Amino acid sequence: MPLQNYINGKFVPAVSGETRPFHNPADNSTIGEAAESSAEDAQRAILAARKAFDEGPWPQTPAGARAEKLFKLADLIESRAEEFAAMDTRNNGKPLREARFDAADTAGCFRYYAGLATKPHGQTFEVGDPNIVCQTVREPVGVCGQIIPWNYPLLMAAWKLAPGLAAGNCCILKPSELTPLSASVLFELIDEVGFPPGAVQMVYGAGDPVGSHLAESPLVDKIAFTGGGTTGRKVMVAAASNFKKISLELGGKSPNIMFADTDPALALEFAMFGIFAGQGEVCSAGSRLLLERPLAAELLPRLAQACEKIVVGPGLEEDSEMGPLISRAHQKKVLDYIQAGCVEGAELLCGGGAYNDRRAAGNFVQPTVFINTRPEMQIVREEIFGPVLAVQIFDTEEEAIRLANDTEYGLAGAVFTRDGARAQRVIRRLRAGITWINTYHPTFNEAPWGGYKRSGIGIELGTYGYEAYTEVKQINTCLNPQSPGWFKGIG
Numbered sequence: 001m002p003l004q005n006y007i008n009g010k011f012v013p014a015v016s017g018e019t020r021p022f023h024n025p026a027d028n029s030t031i032g033e034a035a036e037s038s039a040e041d042a043q044r045a046i047l048a049a050r051k052a053f054d055e056g057p058w059p060q061t062p063a064g065a066r067a068e069k070l071f072k073l074a075d076l077i078e079s080r081a082e083e084f085a086a087m088d089t090r091n092n093g094k095p096l097r098e099a100r101f102d103a104a105d106t107a108g109c110f111r112y113y114a115g116l117a118t119k120p121h122g123q124t125f126e127v128g129d130p131n132i133v134c135q136t137v138r139e140p141v142g143v144c145g146q147i148i149p150w151n152y153p154l155l156m157a158a159w160k161l162a163p164g165l166a167a168g169n170c171c172i173l174k175p176s177e178l179t180p181l182s183a184s185v186l187f188e189l190i191d192e193v194g195f196p197p198g199a200v201q202m203v204y205g206a207g208d209p210v211g212s213h214l215a216e217s218p219l220v221d222k223i224a225f226t227g228g229g230t231t232g233r234k235v236m237v238a239a240a241s242n243f244k245k246i247s248l249e250l251g252g253k254s255p256n257i258m259f260a261d262t263d264p265a266l267a268l269e270f271a272m273f274g275i276f277a278g279q280g281e282v283c284s285a286g287s288r289l290l291l292e293r294p295l296a297a298e299l300l301p302r303l304a305q306a307c308e309k310i311v312v313g314p315g316l317e318e319d320s321e322m323g324p325l326i327s328r329a330h331q332k333k334v335l336d337y338i339q340a341g342c343v344e345g346a347e348l349l350c351g352g353g354a355y356n357d358r359r360a361a362g363n364f365v366q367p368t369v370f371i372n373t374r375p376e377m378q379i380v381r382e383e384i385f386g387p388v389l390a391v392q393i394f395d396t397e398e399e400a401i402r403l404a405n406d407t408e409y410g411l412a413g414a415v416f417t418r419d420g421a422r423a424q425r426v427i428r429r430l431r432a433g434i435t436w437i438n439t440y441h442p443t444f445n446e447a448p449w450g451g452y453k454r455s456g457i458g459i460e461l462g463t464y465g466y467e468a469y470t471e472v473k474q475i476n477t478c479l480n481p482q483s484p485g486w487f488k489g490i491g
């Protein structure tokens, strides 16, 4: 049976009855169908969420009771982690070991926000009038539309739903039309836990009309979007209609900076892990490798050899280290970028194409490294979102910082050096929101995630991510009510 929407506490097909097939990127076989919703389906979810928020009981449910449901959901996810991992691997392509990590992280995300729901959130303020107690409370924003991409189908759902629900909002999730699979089981578990109808819903379908309807609707109070910048701009414009609260988590072209004192073995592993984890379909990928010249001489020949050894294959095969890209169209886009890099005069150190063997049926692209790049090249400036690394060489700390910041993006970045003071100097001058010193990629539910510049607006995860799903209300209580004596003719 085609995967169904979850609206007002029930699994339902699209009003039109239409469906859309989805595929396994390792061989492009069709593995199922999901409801192809219209604006009408989105509207039904919005009306149910509006009622659930305005009439309750979810926003009024005590934090402890909300937390209990999210803890239970986390336990259920954990108990089916292996199944979730296999689903994301089949539908997204990523190797099983990565999908397993995502499943564990998803349970952790629900658990973290379940815990946070019951922690103190308000403040009191010392104000100029001794008769006034001035305090703040945090309240849910309302109906939240949550639009997610295909690269972390399950985990992105958790990043949106967990803080939203913990704070008492009524959430409507719109998964990517390319990766609907794991969300269907997540909502089976949500149904099993038993949230009030309309408190948490899901609508499958295309960005336009489903996502765009959520972004435009005057009945939606907040829109949380993760995806590409072009779509992000449309969402922001649509959301301006009723001044929705927005958060946008967009793309990146992040620098992985390595000074010459870095242990070459460590440098090699993290250069590769930074870009080839998740086939490079990771917003925070270290897609630009900035090497201090003496390290480049030693590292690059080893990098070429090591890339040839990466086991590229179907994610469901346990020894696969890198899987296929999400779709034929995306594979073509990545190969076109590689072509553009060659035309612009960059030199291929390794990779550069698809595969002619059994992998030809899937969307595989070889781990690819470009050297002899120039800062103005497309492959250095634009987010490719695939396994393509652009190497840039620098001679001084100042030059490293200049090259690193020479981008419209500002999502992530790393610096590798044994000089602790230099690491701090460089990382502090990096115009990016998520940074690492002597490592790449570790991401924690407990710590804020968000980009500078064109990489987005707002922050997810951590306490910041919870606050982003709340409004702040100021409450002033007078301890000694008296006539203000303002209008002389009264009394």
Ligand code: NAD
Pocket (backbone or CB within 6 Å): 147, 148, 149, 150, 151, 174, 175, 176, 177, 205, 206, 207, 208, 210, 211, 212, 213, 215, 226, 227, 228, 229, 231, 232, 234, 235, 249, 250, 251, 252, 282, 283, 284, 383, 385, 411, 451, 455, 456
């Ligand atoms: P995308 O922008 O094409 O789609 C993202 C989501 O938006 C999908 O659910 C899609 O259906 C929906 N959408 C499309 N058009 C819409 C519209 N007009 N109105 C509302 N919603 C619409 O992105 P993608 O190709 O799925 O994902 C890749 C992009 O996501 C990359 O740029 C990547 O960097 C970014 N990303 C960012 C983060 C982060 O945390 N910053 C994380 C993951 C992915």
